[in-house]
Amino acid sequence: MWRRRKPEEHFFDVPAEEDPEVHLGQLKKFSLRELQVASDNFNNKNILGRGGFGKVYKGRLADGTLVAVKRLKEERTPGGELQFQTEVEMISMAVHRNLLRLRGFCMTPTERLLVYPYMANGSVASRLRERQPSEPPLDWDTRRRIALGSARGLSYLHDHCDPKIIHRDVKAANILLDEDFEAVVGDFGLAKLMDYKDTHVTTAVRGTIGHIAPEYLSTGKSSEKTDVFGYGITLLELITGQRAFDLARLANDDDVMLLDWVNASSQEHTFEFQFQKYFSHSQNY
Template identity: 45%
Template structure:
């Protein structure tokens, strides 16, 4: 009996040791894989840590030069600002520059979540999503390092604040709407865990050198596990773009992003901001104004006058898609994958760049 007990104890010990060793090996392999994908630099003076995701564009950079230039950013480098951070232009040399967004730090728990979100963002490679090249964490602030997109934001071009002076005709606006929809759909349906953006608006849709839409600014992004339909968070976002249920529940959902996209689509069609002064004076808002006019079949009345002559059937279909996205009841809104399909069908008889 004693012999059997000692043999059993021996086997249990061996199994425990094997289990521990296997866990150590797995941890080492995961760490090595992480190291292959990241470059990590510590800065003793500032107490900060910079993490750069390995990519072809980053291979020619000297880590110390990149870090020093990042820490020397000043007010003269500011290219934009908003409620959640300031954006700087980081110039490395004559041919290379990045956009750096500075965010104030939150609690320790929130910062752990912040790094987890950014690790997921570093894996995202999509033609309609701005590439995140890395981040920097310091005791009092965080920096997000993005690619610099040539033509700035959609709202800057749409409302004449851009330096490019580009005019957006209907084919350009359609292309932007479809590109933005594809980018958001990718976040919702193809990323694991799924990602809710939470701050879809025209200033967070950037335009590259080909006027392709690139979804940007994940400072508010919330990761969603595949088996969850919502994430409860503090109410955050931008007035005029938030879904009505968000104010009541504080729940960030994919359908909330759909609503925000519907507002952006209305901006592209009407050329008006959701917080336009005219709406404030009349005690209404962009969504309510457009709904009333569309119900009366007078879409041409709200259409941006600078569009000139454009296909009426395409415009009417675009208005219909926008209003589906803006359904007051979240369950009645389409998914972003469905929105992409509907937008593609608008011009199915024409060439669509896929």
């Protein structure tokens, strides 16, 4: 029997120009062996998610603490260690209730790993579209709090970090939920961090198809507005439960891009019907 494949997000990554060298920072450094043991040697059964930056594994440290270990996908050759550690330090200094706190990192000649607290309630994307029957749907009050919390986190990155941090990949999959279902923005700073390669390329068009602002895609120049666009698409995900980019919509002659689908539905005066159909369906599970 044929099984329908789960829709995949399409990550866009185009390198661009150089940045100057930065100074070394300080942060807890894990050994590769520690993280191998914690994740059962990066066993596939411990994969929490995967995306444009790499795979994330659930791990348990020697003291019993649960963590999420992000294994950056591109192997490194010697070089770029100073830049990598400095960017990691920058990420670690972004501390806010609605930001995922970096706990530590690991760096070897061929590995780059980041260690974060484990978020038991997963991501907004998984709760909207992949939740288990035993998991309650996100009610309207929770969705409202998620929208506000993620906005506060992004505002902190833009207005209170020096230098400011542009996320460049704001989406429901990067909004995590803590034990109280408070929104926690994750993966911030990674677009900049992943730009440090052997060629020292540092500015790139990075993001997930369906979430990338048109002007960013055409010019390669990101700003706070880049994140505001991604946040707007995330709000549409919260409201409709739909993916930002979904080829499955072609089966109904609908637009694959969520923004286009919403615009078309609004013009055809069917958006309210589509929305009510989704929300009543999600509430009945």
